[in-house]
Amino acid sequence: MSTLPGPTPKKLGLVIDLDICVGCHACAVSCKEWNTGGYGAPLSDQDAYGGDPGGAWLNRIHSFEVEPDDGPAQIVHFPKSCLHCEDAPCVTVCPTGASFKRADDGIVLVDEDTCFGCGLCAWACPYGARELDRRAGVMKKCTLCVDRIYNDNIPEEDRVPACVRACPTGARYFGDLADPDSEASRVVQERGGFDLMPEQATKPVNKYLPPRPKDRPLREGPGDLAALAEPEARGFLGWLDRALERLG
């Protein structure tokens, strides 16, 4: 069994804006390409060109069709990766101590030298955020690109997770959720960021920003230009003479 470090001074994590996520998979593939050559064993793909291709991914995009009572059906795109929970059940369940949460920044990682792929952590994670690499037989999960965010070999501005670096719409924020002044904390505050499945009591660090209400009129008030038009408009383009007069 591993133990959790208790409250960490930093809580590094992601904030994902569901209002502008277009479901393009840019974050997922950028994650795959960075991490397959990075932390731990490659993210391998089995039956890569065959009938049932599959592989290890640290981030996947789920798309849901939702049908509100008062409007047409909508599609919501929902990227999901490890939420780096404060009370991470995947850590406490690990029989070898391979799963751990870093005391300084709160990132949850797997030490592949001591992981033997029993899968208990994946079973314990309520979010389904861990995947077994079938080639290496070790558990894979989001590292928050721990080998990027502190990496002296890449430019400082690029020391963010690959998914954040790639996201075309700017739907992903990376930062310290323990710091109320970080951009990540601020958008959570401003936009009503929420926890995924709070009833699981895992205290996820990652947050989601909700989609804004859709299919509402732009403004209150008359939705008809005739109501806005000048009342004494007469005849064919009666308004035009006055428009030309105004131009002088």
Add this chain to the structure above:
Amino acid sequence: MADGTQHPVDTSPKVADEVRCTTCYMCACRCGINVHIRGDAEGRPRVRYIEGNRRHPVNRGVLCAKGSAGIMNQYSPARLMKPLRRTGPRGSGEFEEISWEEALELAVSWLDPIRERDPKELAFFTGRDQSQSLTSWWAQGFGTPNYAAHGGFCSVNMAAGGIYTLGGAFWEFGAPDWERTRLFMIFGVAEDHDSNPIKIGMGEVKKRGGRVIGVNPVRTGYNAIADEWVGITPGTDGLFVLALAHELIRTGNVDVDYLIRYTNAPWIVNRNADAKFGLFVRDRNGKPMVWDRATGQAQPYDAPGLKPELKGDFPNPDGGRCTPVFELMARKYLEPDCAPDAVAERCGIEAARIRRIAADLARTAFEEEVVIERPWTDFRGERHERMVGRPVSFHAMRGISAHSNGFQTCRALHVLQLLLGSVECPGGFRFKPPYPKPVEAHPTPHSLAVPNAPLGGPHLGFPRSPDDLALDDDGRPARIDKAFSWEAPLATHGMMHMVISNAHSRDPYPIDTLFLYMANMAWNSSMNTEGVLEMLSDTDEDGEYRIPHIIYSDAYSSEMVAYSDLVLPDATYLERHDCISLLDRPISEPDTAADAIRWPVVDPATQAEGRDVRGFQSVLIELGARLGLPGMVDDDGKPRFRDYADYMVNHQRRPGVGPLAGWRGDGTAHGRGKPNPDQLDRYIENGGFWTAPVPEEAQFFKPFNAAYQDWAVEMGFFDKPFPYVFQIYSEPLRTFQLAAEGHGERQPPEHLRAQIRRAFDPLPVWWEPFEQAAVDVAEYPLHAITQRPMAMYHAWHSQNAWLRQIHTENPLYVPRTVMRDAGLEDGDWAWLTSHHGRIRVPVRGMDAVNSHTVWTWNAIGKRRGAWALEPAAPEYRRGFLMNHLIHELLPPKGDGLRWANSDPVTGQAAWYDLRVRIEKAEPAETSAPEVAAQRSPVAPPPAEVAWGADWTKTQTGGDGSDR
């Protein structure tokens, strides 16, 4: 220990040996990428990681799923390895490997006699390549009129509608003012068109609190994040747009000052029933005129200080009467048939909602005016103290253009933008240099083939009148695709989708060699795919193929490869030179002119054992030299260019103007200047691209802004200033209509007269899509459309090992009401039937779709044996093409004529006019039709991929690193 310190983590590992900056080509967007290269276990250079280039004007650092998956294309098992000569029957996939020398000599042995005999026996068409400035120059030198790229089956309506109206269109020609727009309306845009720029822009607009309205039958992708979704019925966008125009005009919510200054709304039109009826009244110098209230006379439109009338009946200085364009337009769109109530049902949008959207547009445009305190001077010499704009912007693409009424729908959309005064202003839609560029600044088409001689000028252009059509002396089409004939007079991108069908029918004439590049015409890029496969392999009585020779260049084992006689294996985008030129499809942004290069960031010889491939453009230049084409050899007949890189630097289109605009002359000249031998090094040092900022004073109102015009001349876009105003009323269209009315020397054939008369209305109009009008809609009650998914936009990359895990098959998405009526449940199979054929497909229910529309992802389905997939691949079994249902011709009308399933103005393929019915099928294992397998000319794929094993802690043995 609970703090993780017992688990040492290397937080600062080495990433790459070197980072090389080039241009992505996983789709046509041309983003800047930083390719991280690292040696594998044997020290061979391998691609470790690809990220977006933060400094690049197109993607500003971000990168889409495809861009990141480029590694899997670079090391794809489907890569062709060597030149191939066909040994089995066409379509079999049986080939022998030959040397490059043999391949080039074989090509010359076919091409040289053609050029001697009749150059038009060569049809040279290219797909989504971005080297059209080279390929068109080559084809011009060869002398064949039969050249074009893929635009005719893509979005020529959008390009032509834009150029004829605004002097520019969407995407490469222009973009919304993302920084300032408040209301962004996006019409008929597939999930991932103009990938990163639109995503960046929509993110910005929404984060600022701006509003997005998505008009699309399907609510996925961009439309999923739109604040409001208009699930329009396919093919009715023109009706919807004209109803919005009706509302704006009826209520006086149009920008009168803008229309007078910057459009031809005040130009006076001849109303005398003579051979000039409907043409502009012009002064002695040919300048269109307006009726000036101040002087009570007609005056040239560009004279300073005029007060033009917008309505009224005035004496035509040439005799008779004349009327301003604005009145003709207003009368037309105020007709009750354009009212929201009249169109609501056909569009599938409530009338009250159309009125409310018109109100949203008007109130945003006129109540939220954007002002930049920046003086500028217009082409009339009038100085403006500030730049005033309307923060409403539009974008549109194939969903509205790939219909037989698409050209006029695109025009309608632009006219709506002009009514709001929202083109080239702050907050509106803005052009990207070298656009704006009016029709008058573009060439006209050239088509006269002469043995052993180059064509007289560019193949493609913008006809001003029937005089510019590409017809032979007998009035028959001069081109194999019939572009610029009476069937498609403004086919400004050619009509690639008709080439194989016409060549097979020998209509208008037979050809000898079909030469294709990067165009999968034997599969997803053709309508009527099975029919096309038969045409490609059909023989005469004497056993010879009806299309005698087919040469094809591609980097991968595509379906088209199997139908080729000679295959020239291309390098990948990371292995070759390319130039993203201002002479071609530019990558500029509204505030920045830009061009870019690709260069071999890895050497193809190091990327796989035994692979001997060459970049197609270099091969084309060598072929040109072997054929002795003008400009490709020097006076001694020696090759003028070593390869494409040499051409990119040293070719000059006009003195001082070459393929690349940056670092010319001694390295300090930009735009114009002598060739600079160090030019490519400068590009590489700068990240693979070049930019030149548009001067601040020149950034808006470009067509009429004197500072912009001067800058454009300085940069070499024009040789003299070319100011113009936007064309609400299109006089070139009217000249074709006049011909159809019996005026002029060149007359359309009788069977096309009525079609030309209707389609060439000088003011945008709508007509029912042709296929829909030709079939019994009770028998085919549904619309069927396709789009590419975001992770596979603009390409065939379901073969990619990572991307195919996202999409390996494509269900038909069906409205749940239709599912219920047909007794269908998710996972069932259904027959989808059109007037032309039927396919068996897996179905899935969906509600976020227009209730009369079914749709699927395009180009997921593959032919068995293609793309180096295992036989069990779902792409073969459960993927399908809608193409089988779409014919390149309309249903026969009983007149014995072949009527193209295309827009009658531009020849654009009308993919989205398709009408179908759906019925439940018996349970099945595979989609139908099943096209027989082709033999794969490449080695079988590996079972497993573990990219990066050379650089990571490997837990198990095995080498998954090199595939």
